[in-house]
Structure formats: C-alpha cells, structure tokens
Amino acid sequence: xxxxxxxxxxxxxxxxxxxxxxxxxxxxxxxxxxxxxxxxxxxxxxxxxxxxxxxxxxxxxxxxxxxxxxxxxxxxxxxxxxxxxxxxxxxxxxxxxxxxxxxxxxxxxxxxxxxxxxxxxxxxxxxxxxxxxxxxxxx
Numbered sequence: 697x698x699x700x701x702x703x704x705x706x707x708x709x710x711x712x713x714x715x716x717x718x719x720x721x722x723x724x725x726x727x728x729x730x731x732x733x734x735x736x737x738x739x740x741x742x743x744x745x746x747x748x749x750x751x752x753x754x755x756x757x758x759x760x761x762x763x764x765x766x767x768x769x770x771x772x773x774x775x776x777x778x779x780x781x782x783x784x785x786x787x788x789x790x791x792x793x794x795x796x797x798x799x800x801x802x803x804x805x806x807x808x809x810x811x812x813x814x815x816x817x818x819x820x821x822x823x824x825x826x827x828x829x830x831x832x833x834x835x
Contacts (some may be wrong), residue, residue: 719752725791733813734813736812776809
C-alpha cells in the first residue's frame, strides 16, 4: 500500500514563508519594545539607555526575540539590590564598600529597583500581539 500526497511542497513553502514573516515581525516587536524601554531606562548618564539592543534568533521551529543591555549593572537597575531587591533576593543586611571615584567608605542597604524592561513589555503586550497577528495574516 502506498500513499501519495500532492502539494506538500507548496504547504512546506507556505509554512516557511510564515516562519520568515514571523521572524521579521518578532524583530519589529522587539525594536518597538527597545524604544519603549529606552524611554523608561534610568537616565543618570544615559549609558544604560544607549546600550539597549534587540535580536531575534531562529532555531528550528522556535523564534526568540530579546531586548537586553550588555551593561553589567542593567540587572541591578531592573531588579534592585540588597534589602530592596525584587522578591527579597538581595542581601539581608547593609554593607560597606569603597567608592571607586572618591576612595571614601560608603554604607548601603542596596538600591531600589528601577525597572524598565519588564514594564515595557507588560504595558505593551497588546502591541506585541498585534505584530505577531500581522505576521500570520501577511502571508
């Protein structure tokens, strides 16, 4: 017994087209969120907001979009430190460190979070969903 499926190549081409289109729309959504996060990022020096970047990666049937910063202190801004860290994940007591610029000893209990990435996504989920729906409808 044999089974013949006609038009399978057209279906595969269509699915590949949808995946390509979704990859493009994921990048559009990430770039949009990057702009929103840039507006929300702490602005003391502008280094953090200037370092935000977007990327899309496709591995097999999975497409992942990322908005991030390579700055080492970005997670500390987003989630806070010490007693003020989100979910209580920081140190439980204060500590002393030496200020790199002045050499003075400084006592701290940590820094409050200044989230900018999570709110950008949370406040714009509807926009992201619109981009993804466009990705499905445009093919």
